Amino acid sequence: MTICRGIPGLTGLLLATSLLTSCQPRPRADLVICNGAEPQTLDPALVSGQLEGRICSALYEGLTRRDSRGKSVPAAAEKWEISPDGKIYTFHLRPDLRWSNGEPVTSQDYRYSWLRALQPKTASPYAEILFGIHNAEAFHQGKQPADSVGLETPDNQTLRVRLNHPLPYFPSLTSFTTYLPVHQTTVERYGDRWTQPNSWVGNGPYRLLDWKINDRVSLEKNPRYHSPERAQLHRIDALAVTRASTAFNLYSTGQADLLLDKGLVPSLMLPQLRGRPDFHPGPLLATYFYRFNVTRPPFQDVRVRRAFALAIDKESIVDKITRGNEPIAQALTPRGIADYNPPEGLPSDPATAQGLLKLAGFPEGKGFPRISLLYNKSELNEQIAVEIQAQWKQVLGVEVELRNQEWATYLRSLDELDFDIARSSWVGDYDDPNTFLDCFVTGRGNNRTGWSDATYDSLLERALAEPNAARRLKLLAEAETILVTQAFPIIPLYHFVGCLMFDPKKWNGLYPNLLDEHPFSEIGRVKK
Amino acid sequence: MISFLIRRLLYSIPVALLVIIVCFLLVRLAPGSPFSSERALDPATQQMLESKYGLSGSLPQQCARYIGSVVRGDLGDSLKFRGRTVLEIISQSLPRSLLLGSIAFLIAIGLGVPLGSWAAARNGKTEDRWLNGFALLTLSIPTFVLAPVAVLSLSFAIPIFPPAGWGTPIQLVLPSICLALPFVGVCARLTRSGLLETIGADFIRTGRAKGVSEKTLILLHALRPAVLPLVAYAGPLAASILTGSLVIEEVFAIPGIGQFFVSGVMNRDVFLVSGVVLIYCILLLFFNLIADWLTAILDPRIRLQS
Numbered sequence: 100m101t102i103c104r105g106i107p108g109l110t111g112l113l114l115a116t117s118l119l120t121s122c123q124p125r126p127r128a129d130l131v132i133c134n135g136a137e138p139q140t141l142d143p144a145l146v147s148g149q150l151e152g153r154i155c156s157a158l159y160e161g162l163t164r165r166d167s168r169g170k171s172v173p174a175a176a177e178k179w180e181i182s183p184d185g186k187i188y189t190f191h192l193r194p195d196l197r198w199s200n201g202e203p204v205t206s207q208d209y210r211y212s213w214l215r216a217l218q219p220k221t222a223s224p225y226a227e228i229l230f231g232i233h234n235a236e237a238f239h240q241g242k243q244p245a246d247s248v249g250l251e252t253p254d255n256q257t258l259r260v261r262l263n264h265p266l267p268y269f270p271s272l273t274s275f276t277t278y279l280p281v282h283q284t285t286v287e288r289y290g291d292r293w294t295q296p297n298s299w300v301g302n303g304p305y306r307l308l309d310w311k312i313n314d315r316v317s318l319e320k321n322p323r324y325h326s327p328e329r330a331q332l333h334r335i336d337a338l339a340v341t342r343a344s345t346a347f348n349l350y351s352t353g354q355a356d357l358l359l360d361k362g363l364v365p366s367l368m369l370p371q372l373r374g375r376p377d378f379h380p381g382p383l384l385a386t387y388f389y390r391f392n393v394t395r396p397p398f399q400d401v402r403v404r405r406a407f408a409l410a411i412d413k414e415s416i417v418d419k420i421t422r423g424n425e426p427i428a429q430a431l432t433p434r435g436i437a438d439y440n441p442p443e444g445l446p447s448d449p450a451t452a453q454g455l456l457k458l459a460g461f462p463e464g465k466g467f468p469r470i471s472l473l474y475n476k477s478e479l480n481e482q483i484a485v486e487i488q489a490q491w492k493q494v495l496g497v498e499v500e501l502r503n504q505e506w507a508t509y510l511r512s513l514d515e516l517d518f519d520i521a522r523s524s525w526v527g528d529y530d531d532p533n534t535f536l537d538c539f540v541t542g543r544g545n546n547r548t549g550w551s552d553a554t555y556d557s558l559l560e561r562a563l564a565e566p567n568a569a570r571r572l573k574l575l576a577e578a579e580t581i582l583v584t585q586a587f588p589i590i591p592l593y594h595f596v597g598c599l600m601f602d603p604k605k606w607n608g609l610y611p612n613l614l615d616e617h618p619f620s621e622i623g624r625v626k627k
Numbered sequence: 628m629i630s631f632l633i634r635r636l637l638y639s640i641p642v643a644l645l646v647i648i649v650c651f652l653l654v655r656l657a658p659g660s661p662f663s664s665e666r667a668l669d670p671a672t673q674q675m676l677e678s679k680y681g682l683s684g685s686l687p688q689q690c691a692r693y694i695g696s697v698v699r700g701d702l703g704d705s706l707k708f709r710g711r712t713v714l715e716i717i718s719q720s721l722p723r724s725l726l727l728g729s730i731a732f733l734i735a736i737g738l739g740v741p742l743g744s745w746a747a748a749r750n751g752k753t754e755d756r757w758l759n760g761f762a763l764l765t766l767s768i769p770t771f772v773l774a775p776v777a778v779l780s781l782s783f784a785i786p787i788f789p790p791a792g793w794g795t796p797i798q799l800v801l802p803s804i805c806l807a808l809p810f811v812g813v814c815a816r817l818t819r820s821g822l823l824e825t826i827g828a829d830f831i832r833t834g835r836a837k838g839v840s841e842k843t844l845i846l847l848h849a850l851r852p853a854v855l856p857l858v859a860y861a862g863p864l865a866a867s868i869l870t871g872s873l874v875i876e877e878v879f880a881i882p883g884i885g886q887f888f889v890s891g892v893m894n895r896d897v898f899l900v901s902g903v904v905l906i907y908c909i910l911l912l913f914f915n916l917i918a919d920w921l922t923a924i925l926d927p928r929i930r931l932q933s
Contacts, residue, residue, distance in 0.1 A: 507893065
């Protein structure tokens with residue numbers, strides 16, 4: 100029994116010690132951000148998500164960067180020249196670039212980082228965003244040596260990039276996460292673990308102070324950054340919060356200053372939040388759409404696909420379900436990309452839809468095979484699927500079964516074309532229609548419909564080689580017209596709307612923008 | 628005593644191994660790849676990743692490789708959180724869950740046992756009925772309702788506690804209460820029924836006949852054998868409460884280990900899932916051992932050797 104009596108005392112002691120060690124209150128950071136889930140990595144070559152990209156853009160500096168309105172502006176490169184054929188870019192770096200450990204940043208660092216992202220060994224999920232560079236794809240596939248890739252460094256301050264095709268958006272592409280530089284010695288010394296706070300080295304306006312799993316990433320001002328005044332805050336904490344209601348509670352009680360991720364505002368509260376001064380909605384470069392498996396009957400028949408597309412009332416989905424003032428999507432590419440006018444698409448037309456289905460041999464849906472609509476498990480996806488299921492039943496007389504799978508299973512079903520119709524979404528990586536349209540080129544990994552159209556492929560090919568910007572966009576618009584008004588491998592439903600929450604009387608440097616780019620270095624306190 | 632402990636520990640090793648083998652195989656057999664995302668990955672990269680993490684070859688080969696490394700003390704790398712080892716994830720997040728869980732455990736026992744004893748003493752009276760009702764209520768309200776209601780009432784309506792977060796002792800109050808409350812009901816009911824059964828036993832009647840006061844009778848004589856069912860229940864309870872809860876951790880933004888049970892499976896992060904399941908298994912075996920040992924101390928009729 101003496102042992103028994105000792106237990107409460109021992110437990111108390113243990114508890115007290117763990118309370119002291121586990122709960123060390125730390126001073127609040129100048130800015131606390133709810134950033135979404137736990138970052139999977141802070142290695143720019145391996146990043147594939149937006150929430151990681153956001154932190155990386157504060158930790159590393161590319162040749163260009165995005166400003167608070169999503170516009171691309173010079174960063175590590177102070178200027179560049181373009182050859183007359185638009186294929187060779189010569190970037191001149193600023194002379195005062197330093198890594199956070201004091202070493203100078205040179206053009207070789209950029210070359211090394213880009214080649215590293217391309218190396219098959221790195222297994223970068225975004226390697227293909229570098230494929231515009233001459234021989235980059237061949238190097239990635241192991242068919243060409245690193246020396247053959249179109250990257251030259253005539254001196255420490257100059258990086259010459261040879262492209263396969265003239266890419267007018269190439270300078271803005273260099274602000275993308277995969278193009279950010281990493282410190283060679285650190286990467287080689289620490290391997291996979293180089294992004295831990297005690298080994299990390301970077302060149303951005305902020306440096307990595309701490310990274311606690313599932314808790315927060317803490318950043319502090321990098322004193323070695325070339326323009327230290329750009330980092331206006333001493334410390335920023337990016338919290339890992341996945342639940343919208345929790346993020347909103349933290350924000351409402353002042354424990355967080357900013358809700359950045361579009362998933363972090365509870366959708367049920369959107370009607371009440373609209374009109375509040377701290378609610379900042381804005382359209383995003385992202386589209387919610389359904390895709391057909393065109394390799395399976397009955398969707399091999401374009402008339403059936405068209406009938407299904409025309410039977411949907413998209414307005415009712417954004418009015419009744421999403422309720423965030425989302426613009427309905429008639430084309431895949433959202434509006435707002437400079438100089439690009441996406442095709443008008445086709446409005447809802449139940450009568451034509453019924454006629455088309457009849458022509459395809461299914462009058463009023465009679466004899467139509469059993470088909471299913473696949474979506475990944477989420478309340479929103481389910482509500483939309485139920486609504487569209489009812490519309491198809493009502494307009495076309497077709498029974499559609501709902502098939503709900505959890506994320507990894509759903510992705511596998513998409514990859515193996517094991518579906519009839521599937522829910523999808525796509526977020527643009529850069530502000531050019533190519534980021535959307537390239538998905539549907541024959542054989543692309545993201546095609547996931549089995550659809551192939553020689554005219555579409557050749558239009559995209561020609562657009563790639565076209566040096567004239569206006570003509571290039573016209574070719575892309577032609578291709579998109581095929582996609583959304585003739586062939587219908589997909590049905591665009593609506594474009595996403597992002598929403599930021601912050602008090603505009605306290606914080607500046609934040610603007611809703613298409614790319615949902617909100618660089619930490621642009622955020623500052625409003626001076627009173 | 629020592630031979631009992633050693634024997635039990637030796638039995639635990641094959642149990643733990645079997646558990647992680649089954650867990651590893653189940654996650655690997657589930658459709659979907661740990662490396663897939665909405666953006667398609669080219670097959671070469673996929674293969675590269677599989678061989679890098681030891682997931683190439685046949686399933687038995689992969690499993691054997693994994694068990695081999697576990698035996699050497701290496702739980703592998705997380706497949707989703709690149710550059711993080713499973714051991715590192717567990718060692719960062721487990722202490723937080725342990726802290727929160729032990730507070731919740733103490734609340735559950737510390738509130739449940741006195742409430743149950745009190746109810747047993749007032750058997751059949753109004754207080755007993757109220758307490759039964761309360762126990763049933765705490766048992767039936769799911770945490771995903773309880774936690775938001777607690778936040779709404781104690782962080783917003785009456786702003787006493789912060790609604791979420793980790794780092795200060797006050798942030799522990801709401802989550803530990805929400806984690807403990809369903810178990811308070813169970814503990815109270817177990818104690819009450821155990822006590823009622825004992826109170827009717829011969830030795831208590833003898834005590835009463837000898838003129839021992841009711842208080843001494845319950846606290847000194849009846850409670851000891853009466854808590855035996857509670858002790859048997861407390862073992863698995865401790866293991867599950869200490870390894871965190873997905874709902875509580877998500878609602879209160881607590882960086883504990885509970886979330887990895889679910890997110891690991893969703894991501895097919897096979898090493899992470901097997902790692903956290905192994906920890907759960909070890910804790911479960913450990914607390915069951917403690918419970919058996921306590922039972923032997925409390926009940927002289929039970930011999931550890933038997």
